[in-house]
Amino acid sequence: MFRFYANENLALILVETLRQLGHDVLTSSEAGNANKGAADREVLSYAATEKRIVITFNRKDFIVLHQSGINHSGSVICKDDRDYFNQARVIHEYSIEQGSFENRLIRIQKQNQPKSSKPVFIVREYQRSEE
Numbered sequence: 001m002f003r004f005y006a007n008e009n010l011a012l013i014l015v016e017t018l019r020q021l022g023h024d025v026l027t028s029s030e031a032g033n034a035n036k037g038a039a040d041r042e043v044l045s046y047a048a049t050e051k052r053i054v055i056t057f058n059r060k061d062f063i064v065l066h067q068s069g070i071n072h073s074g075s076v077i078c079k080d081d082r083d084y085f086n087q088a089r090v091i092h093e094y095s096i097e098q099g100s101f102e103n104r105l106i107r108i109q110k111q112n113q114p115k116s117s118k119p120v121f122i123v124r125e126y127q128r129s130e131e
Contacts, residue, residue: 002095004076005047007056008034011080017088018055023095026052040065048073053101055091066105067129074101078108083121090121103128 001022006015008028015025028034033046040061047054053074056062062075078087087108094106105126112120 002101003050003052004055005031005043005050005052007043007054007058009057010055010078011057011084014055014078014084014088017084018091021088021092023092025055026050041070044070044072044075059107062105063107063126066126069129071103074103075105076101076108077105079110081110083110086121090123094123 001024004018004023004025006025006027010027012027015027018025028043031046033043038046040058043056044054044062044065048071051073053076054062054072055076055078057078057080059077059079062077066072066075076091078091081087090108095101098104107124107126109122109124110120111122
């Protein structure tokens, strides 16, 4: 399974659900990095040093970092949505299919289906800027 680094804004229920699915998830609190006001670049760098994929609700800043061409172990960005189980399921299934997140950023988005009460999460991958 995959090694994730949960940014301090990530819901613990999402962390626990990913762990139940077999993933190794280290929170910023467990790493001793919470409440320090670390810049997002530092979060990404720490995760890369630990060979972990950042998972965060902070979408905008991590998109900018990714598109800047900085090397990283991968990033998963989500929206704070109460359907944590299905978000975790989509992350889990996508992870297994892909095998590697090296220098990749994926976004988990909810897409409501017309005439359906069941929302669907989709995966969108962001490209890096050409160097």
